[in-house]
Amino acid sequence: MSQLFRHLPSVDIVLAELERDESLRCLPRPLVRDLINEFLDIKREEIRSGVVSEAGELALGVLLPRLAAFVRAKARPHFRRVLNVTGVVVHTNMGRSLLAREAVEAVSKACAHYSNLEFDLETGERGSRYSHVEKLLCDITGAEAALVVNNNAAAVFIMLETLAKGREVVVSRGQLVEIGGSFRIPDVMSKSGAILREVGATNRTHVHDYERAIGDNTAALMRVHTSNFRLIGFTKEVSLEEMRQLGDRYGLPVLEDLGSGSLFRFDGTGLINEPTVQEVVAQGADVVSFSGDKVLGGPQAGIIVGRREWIERIKRNPVNRALRIDKMTLAALEATLRLYLDMDKARESVPTLNMITMDYKTLRGRAGRLAKTLRAELGDAADIAIRKGVSRVGGGAFPEQDIATSLVAVNPKNISVRELKKRLLDTEPPLVGRIEDEGFCLDPRTLDPRENGLAAKALKQALGIA
Incomplete structure (x- = not known):
């Protein structure tokens, strides 16, 4: 030895x-x-x-x-590119939304050069970083003012910390949800210093429930999007219009946490439309918060829009400095929002919107081309078939709603599909799919056709094909 x-x-x-x-x-x-x-x-x-x-x-x-x-x-870097063939468009564990080409270019310029991040080019004096996106947000949503922080949890926190610290906020019991990462609305309210006043039953809440809870220490009425949680059957919730009337009667602001939030109506996609930010603002919400990196399709950000008197108070909160976004996020968000000035342009150019609204005929064609590539590259090592399936939006948006898709199923000859799935996590690049009906399935909705070759390469590595 x-x-x-x-x-x-x-x-x-x-x-x-x-x-x-x-x-x-x-x-x-x-x-x-x-x-x-x-x-x-x-x-x-x-x-x-x-x-x-x-x-x-x-x-x-x-x-x-x-x-x-x-x-x-x-x-290899620990943080690296992954091929997402799960069919989940806004995949929280894989980076959520992909940025539009215009946003990627804007981030690159922001990183490579000095910029007017907080420099007013008209006066030559210090400016506000929010000026780069505030007017765009107001033009698109119809709000009077806007602010952006680093994510929607931060948006909810600073909204409550500013407007309701030490006072009560009335929320329906059916909206006190927990979403990914153990993010619970009651916990955030507690940390903000606001006092939760929950009303109604889990499945039914009425206007009189809110009204009975209003007292001298009430700061606001609040509605919370329930994300990927839904109650069905014998249910009742108070509409925003009813909440607005109640708020006016008692002089209270109405706050709306939209969660994912959307600036785009998904008519004709088979999805049941949820209220857009524009609709919520028009219906009278005083302050609305939502995410930038979910259905909107931009970078991680918490966007707050609403009436000027409330937004200005939030802007002046010293906590705002701890939650502010950096130049890269600002650059990406501005570029993304500019696309929304033309909704047809946004649908075409924002990857998240493009993938969600992709029709079945297009997906069937993509599946056929992917299957052809895999058959050529994998040979006799696996059986390749095309089958019908479903995709999901993800990110807590449109829960339990399926979108029809066309899947490419891979059945290896010498290893199990579970072993194949495991091996694909160690390929270069890693490929993440799903097992369905005893086949390893690739959903072309979340795979750019230009990545077909990379997907084939990953499968060859996993199957040991030289």
Whole structure:
């Protein structure tokens, strides 16, 4: 055994050999050195356990291919690109919305150059970062004023902290939901300093429930979008119009947390339309909050729109500085919002809208082209078939509503579909799909046709096809 240890090549010799490989030359030298040591430690353990018993197995020429592959795999960024073929458009765990080309270009310019982030080009003095998007938001939604923070949870927090700290906010019991990441409306209200006054029953709340709860310490009436939770059957909730009338009667602001929020009406897609931000503003909500990176299809942001008197108070809250967005988010959001000035342009250019509204005929054609590519690349290693299926919007929007799609099902010959799904997480790039009816299914709704080759490459790696 001690003789075998002596046959291991030195770190410096291995490092010199790896530096001849152009694909590894760009990696930091200390990182490569550490990974070589890690690989050699693995070989030492294999010697001790008897896995390696011949000196020839430790020759540099024998070790080098495996060692180079080890370094490449270990040196990959932890945060990296993934192919999403699940059919879930706004996939929370995979980055939510994809940005439009215009937004990507705007982010690139914001990162590469100085900008007028907080510099007024008309006066030459300090300006407001919100000026880049406030007018756009007001023009699109019909609101008097707008503010943007880093996500919708922050938007709800600062809205309540500003307008209701130490006072009561009346909310229907049926709207006190928990969404992803254990985000609970009652918890956020508590942290903001607002006092929750819940009314009604879980399934039915009436106007008189709200009215009975109003007292001297009441700060606001609030409605909360229930995200991916729905009550069906014997239910009743108070409309925004009714809430507005009640607010006017008692001089109270009406707050609306729209959650995902949408600026676009999905008529003709098979989805049951939910109120848009524009409609909620028109119906009289004083302050409305919603997300930027869900159905809107922009970057992560919490957008607050509404009447000027309330928005200005929120802007002046010192907490606002801790929640503000950076130049990259501003650049992406402005570029995305500009597309919404023309709803047809938005539908075509905002990837989230484009994927949600894609018709079945287009999806069937995409599935056919993807299947053709996979058959050519995978050969006899798997059976490829096209079948009907459904996609989901995701991100808490349009819960339990399916959109018809066309799936490409892969059935490998030598491994199970569950093993295939597991192996695809370690390919380059990783590919994430779903198992349905004993087939590994790829939904072309969330796969750009230009990624068909990458999907085939990932499947070949997972199936061990050279």
